[in-house]
Amino acid sequence: MEGKINTCGCTCIRKAGNGDCEEEKCGFEYSSLSQASSCPIPKPPQWAPLLQIPYAEFRSAKTDSNTFPDLPDASCRSEGTCPVTVLFTGNNATLGKALTKNMFPETLSIDKHDIMGSLATNVIGTDELTSAVNYIDPAFASPSPLYSVQSRCTENPVTPIRLKVAPVAMKKVILCVEGLSLWRNNSSEINDEIYKGYQDGNSKGEINEILSAYDFQNSDMKHFNVNVWYNSSYSEDDGRSAISLSRVPRSLNLASNAYLQYMKPGAQMPFEFTKEMPKGETKISIDLSSILGTLFFTWVTLQLFPLILTALVYEKQQQLRIMMKMHGLGDGPYWLISYLYFLTISVIYMLCFVIFGSAVGIWVMVLELYPGFALYRGLYEFGQYATKASLLGMEGMKWADLSESRNGMLEVLIIMFFEWWVLLIVAYYIDQIVSSGGAKGPLFFLQKSRANPPSFKTAIISMKRNGSEVFVEIEKPDVHVRVIYSDPSFFPQRKKVEKLVCEPSDSHSIICHNLRKIYPARDGNPEKLAVKGFNLALSPGECFGMLGPNGAGKTTFISMAVEESLKSVNLFHGGIADKQAGKYSGGMKRRLSVAISLIGDPKLKARYGGLYVFQMTTTVDHEDEVESMVKGLSRKATKIYQISGTIKFEIPKGDVRIADVFQAVENAKSKFPVYAWGLADTNLEDVFIKVARRAQGVDHVLDCEAEKVGVYELKRGDFSVKFTNYGATMLSAILPDKNGKLSDIVLGFDSPEGYKNDTTYFGTIVGRVANRIGRAQFHLNGTYYQLVNNDGLNMLHGGYKGFSDVVWKVESHRKDSHVTFTYHSYDGEEGFPGEVHVSVTYMLIEENKLGVKMEAKALNKATPVNLALHTYWNLGGHDSGDIFSHNLQLFGSKITPVDDELIPTGEIKSIKGTPYDFLQPREIGSRFNELPHGYDINYVLDGTSSDHLNKVAVVQESVSGRKLELWTNQPGVQFYSSNMLGHVKGKGGFVYSNYAGFALETQGFPDSVNHPDFPSQILKPGETYVHVMVYRFTAN
Missing domain, CATH: 2.70.98.10 (Beta-galactosidase; Chain A, domain 5)
Structure with a gap:
């Protein structure tokens, strides 16, 4: 901030003769507009009071949105001759017209010995905007002309002047501009005209700006009451930067002088000059703590979230909640402990802010005790007040400031209070329906409460003993478990299985009827009854598990189920079941795959499958012949693997019959060597590769989302x-x-x-x-x-x-x-x-x-x-x-034809005479009936080169x-x-x-x-x- 633009302007006083710098003088007279604010000014200069003149192209005129008949024609804008308009109204029209008649002189009177004083006695204005201070009036420092507002301009309205402010000499030009006073019936008409003259106040976006407006109300010979309208948009009050000065005093003085002259001709209230307060030299500095404080506090506060995230991930990794449920504890203790832990950490975190902040007098940090102030908006409000306090020497935000209309802190406090509870309830709800170790339905809170409310201990609803039959239902807030131990006398389950056996259906995936397993006596030990008349029926989508002590027969039952599956595909007898799967022949491996597919049918395969995987091994020289053979079976076949003569293809199941594949392979063996081949269904390994490949792409999308999306x-x-x-x-x-x-x-x-x-x-x-x-x-x-x-x-x-x-x-x-x-x-x-x-x-x-x-x-x-x-x-x-x-004209005489899937066939074909011919302009829809689905084709452009631009097309719409x-x-x-x-x-x-x-x-x-x-x-x-x-x- 030490550059020339931010320091007072200086000049060098040269010595006579050699021209060396003898002395450097600094002051606002040697400064630009941006430098003047830094200079010491013990005696600020006096400036003539001026009116804010509208720009010539925006002065009020008769337009579509501004239809008052007494306004000048809009053509004056292009000629630059539009007058400046003053609107007036009041209870006494005669008095109002008399007052406005006295406002503007008929001629410009300049005293060469007192130029600045002469400007004060005339009605002078400028279209230059003001700044926040008035040590140098931009109207005099800029090359723009001054304007003399007169009741009527002469034929030569240009008056050059020379004036001197302190040691600075200035040359200016005064142009005459006519002041047009127009009567309006009431203040509502004035408000309406001013509003419609604003750019956003009319549908055309036109600007019709007036100089000022007066409502003389009940003014008469004994009373003088007046309201004055002025354009406040020039002050640039956006609530963030310093407010620019408004040239209002001269408008008020015009009304006062007009009334005095009406009461007593020749009487006046002179407005001699405007002047800033003296000031010392100032240096522009930036309060980085106010500007960057909001951002830093946000960063520091956000460091709490990785701590919370780490705790949540740790819970998932270590399965703490499942372990708690296994020990009979529900969600209540977990939520209580977690909430109190995070609350304690947050309180300690904020207390550190308060303690260290208090040490340096930053009492505003006490407000950080409220958790909602991690939000950027709250910190932003603090930053705004801190910046204001730094610039104006005031205090920052106080409790009394919460009631200010521009202060959003009260809304932040209210929102965060309710948000605290709402988010707590929503988090608990989501946890209940998507839970570790069990889940409830989305409308679980509407279910009728049980007679015995859930507790952290297992509630045994019913237990009946009848011989060897035990039926227990274990209920917890989010877990329902049915445990059955049965023998042949367990009637309900056996009855259900017998019905399914007698009336076969697809409603159940697994049906076990009266399974028994007895291990023979060995080494003097008696026979062991492992499974006694076990009946079970499982429907699709049901998650099945078995609980029981050692020796209850769990593993025996699973072995029996697997044995039956292997027997169904002849993979059990003859010692085959005792071999390692890796030592099976190719045919045996395929039969094993069939057995596995009978046991489970994962939904992932249904979603990503629908394909046969065909594999063939030959010599490297004959790889192209293999590919041609497969393409002959299905044009949609996709090559997924190729290395050293081994090639894999994915073939849609709907495109090929297995018998056709066998016939094609037999024919191929007579044409080239075939060392091995196979045809299999899509396996889980193929599915995993596809899912993983797509998952990689998603990770990168999330990384890119860190870049902010905007409109430019x-x-x-x-x-x-x-x-x-x-x-x-x-x-x-x-x-x-x-x-x-x-x-x-x-x-x-x-x-x-x-x-x-x-x-x-x-x-x-x-x-x-x-x-x-x-x-x-x-x-x-x-x-x-x-x-x-x-x-x-x-x-x-x-x-x-x-x-x-x-x-x-x-x-x-x-x-x-x-x-x-x-x-x-x-x-x-x-x-x-x-x-x-x-x-x-x-x-x-x-x-x-x-x-x-x-x-x-x-x-x-x-x-x-x-x-x-x-x-x-x-x-x-x-x-x-x-x-x-x-109408389209396209400068391409050829196309690249495509097949049914819109893939180019490799041809390059002439379009002459076809519906694709747009070499001469014609309507796009003129030959649409000759195409089944419209245009979607690549044109080969004529005479194109990457070194220069060539014309592609011309499109025109007639309406x-x-x-x-x-x-x-x-x-x-x-x-x-x-x-x-x-x-x-x-x-x-x-x-x-x-x-x-x-x-x-x-x-x-x-x-x-x-x-x-x-x-x-x-x-x-x-x-x-x-x-x-x-x-x-x-x-x-």
């Missing part, structure tokens, strides 16, 4: 484009039509929140590879890469977590120039190799031109890169309906007159007519249906990684990918 606008004139760093997305583009009406021509949502988990890719940057990659796989430099398939078996726009679904870093932003977003894509993201640093810059170029520059640099591995901007346009306005009437022209340096453009949009609720609640917008996505060719004849999109380490687009918008 680029605006020049009436052209405004907004973006968000979530997906580097274009949110809106607002520009006028041929009639000057502004509309948003980009489809999307009202806020960045709408774009999260969106599948339409509205306005986003898509990548690492835009469009589709067939079978979500490719080979690069001898390595096979399996990507995340998010479009059936294919990858679309970079996978589930492509560049459109991450938070980008905002590198730089200037509202009138550009905004740049960057993103670091990690190695293995969605299956792609190598790290890539990506940046996207949106920039305003000339008038109504938007440039887009996408760059990517491979850091450590070769990788495919093909970025695209996926904006949906509708030149009639985002809510104007379909785009069939848009609005808007036209879009597009240039790029890419070889292709995907034209998409939003065929699969469905019904998406977008901006303002408008529902976007199919064909509500069109997309022109300049790009490399889709699936080029799998088509060597297409232009390569492979980026090597150190190389930089550059993709440029330029939009130009006009309206005719």
Whole structure:
């Protein structure tokens, strides 16, 4: 803070002759406006009192929103001749008109010997704004002219003057401006006119500013009562910075002088000057404790949360609550102990603040005893009062300040008090329905209470003994356990099993009927009855467990159940059950897998399965023939593994019959060597790999969410484009039509929140590879890469977590120039190799031109890169309906045809004469009936080069007159007519249906990684990918 701008201005007094500096003088006369506040001013200068003159282009005139007939025509604004308007009213119109007539002189009278005094006797104003202090009046220090308000201006309204303030000489020009006094019937009319003259007070956004207004009320020859209106917005009172001075005194003096002259001609109340208070030299300093205190206190207080989190994780790891339940304790003791522990830690934590704060006199820290003050808002209120106290030499926040209207601390206290209890109840509720060691239903609190209330001890509801039968129900607050020990006389369970045996159904997964197991006598010991007539029926989804002492027969029963499963697939007899599974033959292993599948059917397999896994081992030279054979069985087959002649494929079960696979293998054996092969169902290991791969992506999403999501606008004139760093997305583009009406021509949502988990890719940057990659796989430099398939078996726009679904870093932003977003894509993201640093810059170029520059640099591995901007346009306005009437000319004479899954076939085909031919302008909907689903195809652009920009397309909409022209340096453009949009609720609640917008996505060719004849999109380490687009918008 010691720079020249924050110190008093100085000048050097030179010696006569050699010109050396003899003396340095400092003072406000040598200072700029920003330096003057630092200078010592023992005798502040006197300044003539001035009026605040409205800017010429905003002076009140007759417009659509301001229709008073006595106002001047709005054409005076362009000529700069509009008068300044003074409104007046009162009980006596004659008196009011007489007073306002005396306010403004007919001529300007200047005394050359007392220029400043002459300015005080005339009615002088300025359009320069004031500052918080008046040591130097900006009206005299700036090059702006002064204005003499007169009842009528002469033909030569320009008067130059020279004046001297202290040792500073100034040259100014005084321009004449006419003062127009207009009568209004009452104060309500004045209020209405002033309100409508405010920019936000009318629908047109027009400004009609007056000089001042007077209500003389009941003034007469004996009384003088007047109310004065003035523009308080010039004071810039935002509640945070110092308030600027208002030029109100001269307006009051005009009314007083006019009344005196009315009472006695020639009488006046002179207002000679305005003057600041003397001051010593000041140094600008910053109270860092007030500015950063809020942030530091928040950081320190937040350190409590890792402690609480550690305790919760420790409980989960050590299963403390389950151990407590095993010892007969419920949730009450755990909650009580945990709450008291955390409360004690918090109190000690805050007491440290109070003790150390009290030592240095920071009594405000006593308030920190209340836990809710960890919130930023409470600390922010403290920071505001501390800053105010530092600047004005006052005290900080006091208890009495809680009643101030601008103080939000009272609301914070009330909110946090209720929040304390609400969160406590919600935490307990969530704990009860998602609990360690048991859970209740969501509406457990509505259940009728038991006759015997739950306690920490086990409540035995009923116990009956009848021979060897024992039936016990154990009930706890959140655990219900049924324990059954039965023999053949246990009628209910045996009856249920016998009924199921006689009437087979799929209602139960496991049925055991009258199981018995007797171990024979051995070594002189008698026979051992391990299981005696055991009956059991378990339904799907039921969690079954067995409790009992040693020797009760638990393990014996499980062995018997497994034995039956192995017998059902002939894996038990002949000593097979005693062999290690690893020593089984291939066929025996497959039969073992069948047995395991009969025992359990995990839901994960049902969700991620639905596939056969086909594996074949051959020589390296015949790998391509194996792949061709599998593709012949199913075009949707996906290669998941390949190394040294061993290849694995996933084949959808609906695409192939097992008999066809056997026949294909038999045929293949006659063509090339087959060392081994197998066909199996999806196993849990395959499921785990898929789930783990997706889980890795989720972790990185959470890391990126640390970057704050915001909205960033680029605006020049009436052209405004907004973006968000979530997906580097274009949110809106607002520009006028041929009639000057502004509309948003980009489809999307009202806020960045709408774009999260969106599948339409509205306005986003898509990548690492835009469009589709067939079978979500490719080979690069001898390595096979399996990507995340998010479009059936294919990858679309970079996978589930492509560049459109991450938070980008905002590198730089200037509202009138550009905004740049960057993103670091990690190695293995969605299956792609190598790290890539990506940046996207949106920039305003000339008038109504938007440039887009996408760059990517491979850091450590070769990788495919093909970025695209996926904006949906509708030149009639985002809510104007379909785009069939848009005229399109697209400068591409060929396309890359696709199959049923929209994957390029590898051909490059001419479009001449087909519905895809837009070489000559025509309406998009003109040949729509010839296409089954609309346009979604990549055009091969004519004459493109990465070294310069080439024109891509021209789109025009006749009703609005808007036209879009597009240039790029890419070889292709995907034209998409939003065929699969469905019904998406977008901006303002408008529902976007199919064909509500069109997309022109300049790009490399889709699936080029799998088509060597297409232009390569492979980026090597150190190389930089550059993709440029330029939009130009006009309206005719």
